[in-house]
Amino acid sequence: MEQAVAECVGLLGAVTDREWEGVRAGRLEWDCRETAVHIAEDLIAYAGRLAGREQEAHTPFELSLEEGAGNAGAVRVISAMGALLAAAIRTAPREVRAFHPYPFRSANREGFAAMGVAEVLLHTHDISEGLGLSYEPAPELCDFVLTRIFPHVQPGPTPWSTLRWATGRGELPGRAPVTRWHWNNNLVIGTERLTLQGVTPAAATDLSTVGDGGFAWIEGGPIEGTRVGAGLVYKQYEDGVHRPEWGMYVLVRREDGRAVGAMGFHSVPDGAGRVEIGYDLVEGARGHGYATEALRALSAWALGRQEVRTVVANVERDNLPSQNVLARAGFIQVAEDPEHVTYELR
Template sequence: MEEAVADCVAALGAVTDRDWERVRAGRLEWSCRETAAHIASDLIAYAGQLAGRATDAYVPFEIAVEEDAGHAGLLHTIETTGALLAAAVRTTPRAVRAFHPYPFRHANREGFAAMGVAEVLLHTHDITEGLGGTPYEPPAALASFVLTRIFPAVRPGDTPWRTLLWATGRGDLPGREPVTAWRWCNNPVLPSERLILEGVTPAAAEDLSVGGDGGFTWVDPGPFEGTREGAGITLKLYEEGLFRPEWGMYVLVRREDDRAVGAMGFHGAPDDGRVEIGYDLSEGARGRGYATEALRALSGWALEQDGVSTVVATVERENVPSQNVVARAGFTLVSEDSAQFVYELRG
């Protein structure tokens, strides 16, 4: 957050000699001054959501920049509100989620950080474009941070900043249709009795696939091999532009201590009314019913979605514990061969 704000202030500081009041910010209807004030407003609003632990609406306050504040005052306000959001992100526990309307009515601290960075980068671009300054280009890592947290369905490409501009209707990319409507997407979360099923972002999937923890604290001895394989599949889908967060991978997080115990997810979006599900648990979390509980929650959610009639689970013949899990979750054996059993749960 601090890097994005510093980059914004440096870029806008170079054009303080121009008319911010009467010039529109790029393709926006707002003036450059209104857009700068909007950056500060968003940053303080996101900080307020996290600090206030808002659950069902925005905290009812807003910021107003004094009318006689010059350009330097506006930039100071952006610096200040950016520092407040950064502080809120650092001090908010990992498990906390606060209200944001798009698309699941909540976001965690990383989601609010990514939204804040997006507001800063994109509107800095808008202002500099409107004022006719040097074309703005932030560090590529900042654009990647935004894309891999809140634009999971956007195929990344080789140029993160150009990709982000395209994804928000601000530019073109060879081979891709122009974007006329867009919305970012925080990761989905599904609750069960003892667990929270947290949708894995592309950033978390990449970290898990190369041996990291994905931003979670795991029970010993950490993620099982199936979780890392599933993360690799998720990352490949993202890189191909085929990832859909609701139909991706979820980490199973224990409510009582915020520790990850395993992972569960779909092999892809539904096809002809059917969707396949897979899962595994860390060795230190087995035998406690977590997999059964999560499977009931996730498969039940899937069957509530339009066009989904069947959830499929394939289990190896020698994996008796997993066979017991799907049976307890209500699945029915429908076919088998020399290597595996195929189970279905129908809506």
């Protein structure tokens, strides 16, 4: 957050003596002055929601600059509001989520960080276009945004060109122009004892190697099955076929915020409305009903979608604990072969 704001303030602070009012900011309807104020408004709005733990709606306040505050004043306000959002992000516990309307009505601290960085990068670009300035943010900032709130966008030749294309501000060879767009915070599904937290491409990259994906795991986790599944998620992202709701979820205990396992779909539902599900638990979390509880919740969510008629699970013939989980969750055995047993929930 600090880096994005520093780049913005450094660039715009050098041209505060120029006329901003009445100069259209890139493709926006706002002028450059209005766009600069909008950056500050977004930063403090995000800080207020995250710090205030807002759950149902925006925090009801507005930002206004003092009468007579010039362009330099607007830049100072951007700097201050960026510092407030950075402080709110640093001090918010990982499990805290606050209101954001799209697409699932909440975001965690990482989501608010990515949204804040996106607002700064994109609108600094808009102002730069209006004023005829050259601007290209650090690639790692663009990658930070793309791998957290644009999980549905296939990586392109460079992170900055991809982010500009994804937000209707540029073109990419071989891809149609974007006229309508949105970012995508991760989905979280709650149960009595758990939250199923959608894994972003950034978390999947980390989990697929030796990292923790940003989660605090119980001893022994994450296990190999989770790492393999995370690698598949990132491969789908690279191939441009990842749809985040149909990816992986980490199972986090409400009581202590510790991750105990993972569960998710192998791909999007097929043309017949079938979607396959899989799961694993860290050994120390087994025997407590967590897998059954999570499976019931995630299956119910899937079956509540218009495109799904059947949730399918394939397990090894000798994996009796997993078969018992499926039976307790209401799945029915429908087929078997020498190696696997297939269960369905309709």
